Amino acid sequence: MLKDEIKDALRKKDFVSVARRAEENRKVFSILISLAYDKDDVLCWRAIEAIGKAAGAVVDGDPAGVRTIVQRLLWSMRDEAGGIGWSSPEMLGEIVRSAPGPFRDIPSIILSFQEEEMFLGGILWAVGRMADAGIVLDGDATELVIRCLDHEDPQVRGLAVVAASQMRAERGNGKIAAMTADGGRTRIYGDHELQETTVGALAAGVLRQFHEGV
Secondary structure: OHHHHHHHHHHOOOHHHHHHHHHHOOHHHHHHHHHOOOOOOHHHHHHHHHHHHHHHHHOOOOHHHHHHHHHHHHHHHOHHHOOOOOOHHHHHHHHHHHOOOOOOOHHHHHHOOOOOHHHHHHHHHHHHHHHHOOOOOOHHHHHHHHHHOOOOOHHHHHHHHHHHHHHOOHHHHHHHHOOOOOOOEEEEEEOOEEEEEEHHHHHHHHHHHHHHOO
8 A cells, every 4th residue: 555655664764765656646745644643753753854855856847736735734724624734834844945946935824823822833843944944034933933932832942942043043042042951841853753852952952053153
């Protein structure tokens, strides 16, 4: 079965195979979306990463097809969808990261959902990932990241710290410096793995990178 093949590839971190199969069969996108619901499972995050790589592989030959996927993800975030697109902001961010030209309108739409608390972490993730790829975001993105450094949820604070680093948002350095003792637990996906750490450890790492000029 195609789904089993995709899951096996994700377990092996074989994103090239996933992208190749997406070129051959657009059902791969639906499978990746279906796998991106349990954020405590590393396979979910690899599916999120993979949908961006798949979109990048397909978009030149089928821009309308990828646009349909984008519209589906946006629809799933809206009330009329009848369900919540838990990982839609992250997946949209990965698609924009891989294909910024055709989807230059999407970052502002992602940000427009920032008042929806359930999407806040995903939006921070998307903002950081897009910025890290060199995509220029408007001032609203920076304001959101700085504001979320004070959020009550440690998961959101951790994602804000990471996003501030990826955006090179130096305005946040003062706040981040004051967060190195923050013991709030958070899970962050990086280097294809899901890692548990503390907000303070993330803050210390960001400051270290800043002082080293990375």
